[in-house]
Amino acid sequence: MFDKILAFGGWPGLVLLLGGNLFGMTAWLACVAAGRYRFALFVSIVIFPFTFYAGRAAGIRAFSVPDFDQFLGLSTLLLLSLFVILLVTGRVRRPRGTIARSIELTLWAFAIALTASQIATHTPLEALLLSIGAAWQFVALFYLLTSLIVRERDLFGLLNAMFLFSVLNIVVRVVAKGESFFVSLSSPTAGDSSTFGADVGRVGSGALGPAMSYAGYLAMFITLALGVYFVTRKAVYLAYIAVMLMELLNTFTRGGLFVLFLLALLLVFRRTRPATLKLILPLVGLLAVSWPIIGAYVVFRGFSFDVMNLGNFSLRVELTRLFLSDYRFNWWGNGILRLTMFELRSWLIVPIHNAYLEVLDECGPLVFGLFVLLSILVVIAAIRACRQSRAGNICDRALAGLAPFVLIALLQWIVYANTTSTSILAYYPYEGTAVFWTVAIAPVLLLSIRRTAVLAVARSPRRMAAVRVGELRPAVPPQWQPSLPAGRSFSSHD
16 A cells, blocks of 8 residues: 555645554544543545555455455544544434434444355354444444534534535545546546556546445535525635536546436525526536537547446446346345456446445345335435425525425435445445435434424523524524524533
């Protein structure tokens, strides 16, 4: 690992990674020592780009296949350690509400069934390590989020931590991997996944995986940042979105751009419809004017707008067809990292590019069914979160504005994972999978924060009246105003 960093990023890249890990661990330990566990969680997310490489360099090898080793690293250690600390101090909270409890129980069943499938297909030690990486660390993440994210400002802090993580990820990519900040679309290597380093043609990522996986996460970041901008109107999020769009183009993965079209679902929601129309109409006009240039570029790159063209959507359809025709029922699957491979050409042998079918292939129908059920439940929770409560307080209006973006980000991952494969089990980094689980759990957090805010208003008739007549004059923008009176909190810890 160090040899690769020195070969591509040189000493500046090595110093950046060592310094990032040292600073991040110091900050994490300081937060834990001070009892500020929420900030410790934020720090562990922010430093994912650094802890990913620490895990690759000195992690515990969970499983090996030719040309690849699966590791449990520092990222996993930080999440599990923080969970154990909350558990020992009695600060772990179970979520409230029928849908949240259903998600909790299904997640437990998913983790238990996945562990059983690995015991049946791997050695006991491999089964334990692979199960921790694929499931149990994310069970711990579930309780970290439901225990620590209890107010509106906590949720915004969590999103900002993920945004900062993605920015630092670009810094690590450029400095430690020696890649260009921007890949010229006219470059002869643009889109060439075989290039690396200074001549890179398709930008990947460390903590968020190769270009194919990276593009899906970038689309989610863009959508969530749009949601935060919609609520706060802070220009910094527009700048962030611009950088992420540029990075998405750097991946040269069309699927990432494709799922951005799901933002059109904002027209469904009354709260976001006016702003969406104001954005879409100018974009349509701009597209109409610039279409000759776009069309010429498509011809120049040799692309096709035909989604059934080989190399586009038809490849995914063909892989799915081959998988279903070749699938043999097995309760426990073939084991993580034991992928079913298909020979499409004598020179092209690929796995199934579908995260859901990957779960079926590697862990069996029981784990697959539980993961599908989890997906349905979190989407239902996100739809419920999009409904504004009758209380209509300041906090709820902000959450109701953010909720549609969370729903769309979740749908983007599901669509992308079923067409271009963003693995949740292995091979792609666990740090990226943590982003998916965070977004999947976000609807539960939205519902929980709303319930807490409504209870606070119900218990304070004077505050309820002030909200109704608009007498509150918060010192900060209303979107960021906590729902509780100053000096009070439902959380006994930061």
